[in-house]
Amino acid sequence: MRAVFSRAMAALLGGYAFTYAFTACLARLLPLDRVDSLLVASLPAFVVYALAVLWAFAARDAWRAWLGVPLALPLALIGFWPQLLEHLG
Amino acid sequence: MKKQTLTQAMAWLHTWSGLLFGWPLFAIFLTGSLAVFDQEIDHWMQPEVQRQDVPVALAAEHAVAYLQRHHADAGAWNIALPSERDPGLRVTAGDRRRGISTDLDPRTGEPLKVREAAGGSFFFHFHYTLNLPRQIGIWVVGLVALVTLATLVSGIIIHKKLFKEFFTFRPNKGQRSWLDFHNASGVLLMPFHLMIVYTGLVIFGLIYLPAALHALYDGDFEAFYQEAIGEAPHHHGPSRAPLATLVALGPLLAQAEERMGPLSAVSISHPGRSDALVEVRRVLGNRIALSKGHNMVFDGVSGKLLAGPPELRPSVLTQRVMFGLHFAQFGGYPMRWLYFFCGLVGSAMIASGLVLFTVKRRRKYLVEGRAGDFGHRLIEGLNVAVIAGLTLACIGLFWINRVLPVELAQRAGWELRLFFALWALTLLHGWWRPHLQAWREQLGLAALLCLGLPLLSALTVDHPWDDRTRLLLEATSVICGALLAWTTWRIGRRAEQPAPRRHKASAALEVN
Numbered sequence: 001m002r003a004v005f006s007r008a009m010a011a012l013l014g015g016y017a018f019t020y021a022f023t024a025c026l027a028r029l030l031p032l033d034r035v036d037s038l039l040v041a042s043l044p045a046f047v048v049y050a051l052a053v054l055w056a057f058a059a060r061d062a063w064r065a066w067l068g069v070p071l072a073l074p075l076a077l078i079g080f081w082p083q084l085l086e087h088l089g
Numbered sequence: 090m091k092k093q094t095l096t097q098a099m100a101w102l103h104t105w106s107g108l109l110f111g112w113p114l115f116a117i118f119l120t121g122s123l124a125v126f127d128q129e130i131d132h133w134m135q136p137e138v139q140r141q142d143v144p145v146a147l148a149a150e151h152a153v154a155y156l157q158r159h160h161a162d163a164g165a166w167n168i169a170l171p172s173e174r175d176p177g178l179r180v181t182a183g184d185r186r187r188g189i190s191t192d193l194d195p196r197t198g199e200p201l202k203v204r205e206a207a208g209g210s211f212f213f214h215f216h217y218t219l220n221l222p223r224q225i226g227i228w229v230v231g232l233v234a235l236v237t238l239a240t241l242v243s244g245i246i247i248h249k250k251l252f253k254e255f256f257t258f259r260p261n262k263g264q265r266s267w268l269d270f271h272n273a274s275g276v277l278l279m280p281f282h283l284m285i286v287y288t289g290l291v292i293f294g295l296i297y298l299p300a301a302l303h304a305l306y307d308g309d310f311e312a313f314y315q316e317a318i319g320e321a322p323h324h325h326g327p328s329r330a331p332l333a334t335l336v337a338l339g340p341l342l343a344q345a346e347e348r349m350g351p352l353s354a355v356s357i358s359h360p361g362r363s364d365a366l367v368e369v370r371r372v373l374g375n376r377i378a379l380s381k382g383h384n385m386v387f388d389g390v391s392g393k394l395l396a397g398p399p400e401l402r403p404s405v406l407t408q409r410v411m412f413g414l415h416f417a418q419f420g421g422y423p424m425r426w427l428y429f430f431c432g433l434v435g436s437a438m439i440a441s442g443l444v445l446f447t448v449k450r451r452r453k454y455l456v457e458g459r460a461g462d463f464g465h466r467l468i469e470g471l472n473v474a475v476i477a478g479l480t481l482a483c484i485g486l487f488w489i490n491r492v493l494p495v496e497l498a499q500r501a502g503w504e505l506r507l508f509f510a511l512w513a514l515t516l517l518h519g520w521w522r523p524h525l526q527a528w529r530e531q532l533g534l535a536a537l538l539c540l541g542l543p544l545l546s547a548l549t550v551d552h553p554w555d556d557r558t559r560l561l562l563e564a565t566s567v568i569c570g571a572l573l574a575w576t577t578w579r580i581g582r583r584a585e586q587p588a589p590r591r592h593k594a595s596a597a598l599e600v601n
Contacts, residue, residue, distance in 0.1 A: 011239075012232075020300040027301035035317045038301040039404040043411065045298050046238060046290045053239040054246075057102045058095055079304045 003062045010065035015052030018068030022048055024079025099243040106243075108446050108468070110236045112475045113219060115439045117230060119479060121285075122432030123212040125417055125425050126562070128175040130209025133562045134490045135192075136550040137203045140176040140558070143195040145346070146339040149355060151198025152180045153338060155191070156360070163188070164327050166357045171195050172372055173351070174558075177203075185356060205500040206490055207508070212483075217289075220509075231297050234290050241282055244275060264452070267445040274438040281431045282438075288415035291408065317405050321386045321396040322366060324358045333363035336392040345369040345385045349398060357389060365389025371398075373418035378409035440476045447472060470520040470527075477531035478515025480573070484538040484566070485511045491549045525580060533577040539570025 027041035056065040077084065093101075123130065132138060152168040160166065160182035167181040167188070178195040181188040192203040218226025260266050275282070295302055295310065306313050314320065338355065346352055349371040356368040367387040373379060383398040401409060413419055417428040447469050454465055486508045497503060519527045543563040546553035554560045 016298075020298060023298060023300035024304035027304050034305050035313065035402070036404040038305050038313060039317075039408055041301045042294055042298065043291060043408060045294065045300070046235065046287060049235060049298075050238040050242060053235070054099070054102070054242060057243075058098050079300070083304075083307070 006062045007056050007059075007065045010062075010068070011053040011056035014066050014068045015049050015056060017072045018052050018075075019045055019049040021072035021075035021079060025075040026079075028079045028081075096247055099246045103240055103243040103247055104446065106236050106240045107442050110233050110240065111439050111443045112471060113229070113233045114237055115436055115443070115475055116219065116479055117216055117233060118432055118436040118439060119483065120212040121216040122429050122436060123483065124209065124216045125429045125432065127209030127213045128172075129558050129562055130212065131206070132175050132177065132556075133487075133559045134206035134208045135177065135203050136546075136553070136559070137201055138177040138192065140556050141171070141195055143171060143178075145170050145352060146342050148178050148195040149338045149342060151195065152178060152193060153335065155193055155198050155200070156180055156182060157335075159191075160189070161361060164359065165324075166360050168355045168357075170352055170354055172353055174372075176558075204490075204495045207486065207501050207504040211486070211505065211508075217293075227293055227296065231290065231293060234286050237286050238283075238290070241279070241286065245279070248272065248276070264445065264448045267441050267448060271438060271441040271445055274434050274441070278431055278434055278438065282435060284414060285431075285435075288411045291411045292415060318383075318399055318401070321368070321384065323368075323386075324364070324366060328359035328362040328364055330359065330362040330364040332361060333365065333390045335360055335365060336367065336387070336390055338367070341367060341369060341387050341392055344394070345371070348385065360389065363390055366395070367392075373416070378406055379412035379416055379418065443472050443476065466520075469524050470516065473519030473524070473527045473531060474512070474516035477528055477535065478512055478519060481515055481531050481535040481538070482508050482512040484535055484542070484569075487542060487566070488538055488545060491545050529577050529580050532573055532580070536570045536573035536577055539566045539573060542566040542570075 023041050023045045027037045030037040030040055032040060052068050055068070059065040059067065148171055149168055153166075156163070156166045156168075163182035165183060165185070165188070167185040169175075169177070169179040169181075171178050176195075178193045179190055180193060181190045183189060192201045193199065194201050214220070217230050219229060220226070221229060290297065299308060299310075302308055302310060302313060335357070342352060342355070349369075351372040352369060353372045354370045356370070357365060358368075359365045365388075367389045368384050369387070370384045378401070383401075385394065385398060386396040387394055417424060420427075447465070450465060450468075454462055486504060489504050489507045489511075493500060493503060493507075515531055518531065521527075522530065543553070543566075546559070546563060554563075
């Protein structure tokens with residue numbers, strides 16, 4: 001039961017974190033203007049999220065199900081580096 | 090979860106996410122299918138409004154005359170013009186959604202006494218909020234939609250023999266028939282299901298996942314909107330400008346109609362002031378892309394065109410086409426019927442999946458001697474209340490609309506209270522009655538209410554069938570009633586004839 005709960009949380013929360021970071025990163029890297037980047041990155045985001053949910057339940061063990069979270073960190077760094085630089089002064 | 094193959098893992102996910110999210114999903118699908126005809130249902134629920142052939146310009150002139158007489162000092166007016174779908178003329182003083190609304194006779198401009206009704210807009214709001222507070226509801230429905238998307242994909246992964254299952258249907262075989270129906274309808278309408286769930290998520294996509302908005306615009310949606318579409322001139326707050334005469338609307342409407350096609354409404358902000366603005370909105374549905382918010386704005390004194398419908402860049406157009414595919418405002422009535430039909434088949438697909446869950450489990454529990462298990466009874470009771478009960482409550486709302494006294498205060502609120510009371514009763518009933526009887530009684534009653542709708546109209550309304558929209562709605566109700574009656578009869582027949590060489594209880598479990 002705990003393993004199932006962990007996977008469900010990995011699917012919804014871990015999947016959200018991964019999708020959020022992935023979308024931000026993609027929007028930052030696309031060689032388009034702001035409006036187009038935002039939409040081109042955002043419109044397919046739910047495909048990414050749904051696949052992340054499936055991953056959490058297909059992964060071999062409950063730990064691997066959380067793989068999206070460590071992956072989200074570098075993606076978020078790329079996505080938000082201007083904000084980060086500003087924040088650090 | 091033990092170590093298992095991908096197919097097993099996906100089957101497990103499909104079963105449990107399908108069960109837990111199948112209940113809200115059924116409610117979303119059923120009310121969404123009804124919301125395809127929201128304005129038609131609005132019109133049916135207000136039988137005092139008559140369909141009349143009045144030119145739009147004349148109706149608008151009457152509306153302005155009424156508003157000038159009664160609401161000259163309001164900061165804004167809105168005029169909902171008669172259209173093919175909703176032939177009523179309705180004026181609102183103040184905010185478009187929260188202001189004071191009055192129904193007018195489009196021929197004379199005199200106020201009409203029209204009953205307050207929940208209308209088809211209730212189904213529309215329920216569809217995307219489940220009647221929860223708006224923000225919470227949008228997130229809950231979004232969660233259901235996301236899990237549904239994952240469940241659909243897991244369903245595709247389980248069924249490797251997709252093409253074969255498409256042609257497989259073994260009727261009268263109990264559990265197998267439920268499975269075949271679930272597979273056939275799921276596969277046949279898979280493009281529709283994927284499209285409708287995905288576009289539904291995209292509508293509130295920037296609320297659910299504002300990642301790119303945060304990254305590129307620091308979360309400032311207004312700034313994005315300004316860059317993507319551009320904002321037409323508009324007012325905030327009350328006017329201090331001097332008084333001035335409002336421009337005649339007729340020529341503006343003609344100009345707007347020529348450019349945008351049939352019109353749905355006119356909003357006038359700061360009417361009677363020198364800074365008045367006239368915004369003309371079109372009927373949604375000249376094209377697939379949802380054209381909401383793309384209107385023409387005129388100066389309210391000189392009548393000069395200030396802003397036209399914007400040209401959309403490809404990325405924004407793509408987003409708008411996805412919105413439009415969900416809202417089904419394009420393609421006229423044939424497209425509406427197609428969406429309605431697909432929505433109902435989709436609801437049946439979800440329902441068959443939910444029933445399949447209990448049928449399978451009941452067999453297992455019978456073997457293990459746990460058929461009266463609390464969890465199983467709970468699931469069976471919820472199945473009855475969500476599938477049969479909500480169907481009953483929806484057709485019940487139509488009856489409540491005709492039966493409640495017209496002059497009741499807060500009437501629309503009472504319609505909804507009774508709707509939810511009826512739904513709650515079906516839950517009690519589903520819990521209290523033996524399982525199969527609960528199905529039969531609730532579906533049977535829903536069938537009766539559907540079949541009897543034209544009769545009810547005949548008894549409560551003058552000239553009930555003069556209006557083609559109302560006539561078609563009642564004809565559709567009769568067809569749905571016949572289908573429900575057939576379903577009820579099938580359940581009854583199976584319950585009464587135990588299959589040969591089987592224990593009676595196990596024959597019953599084949600059907601529920």
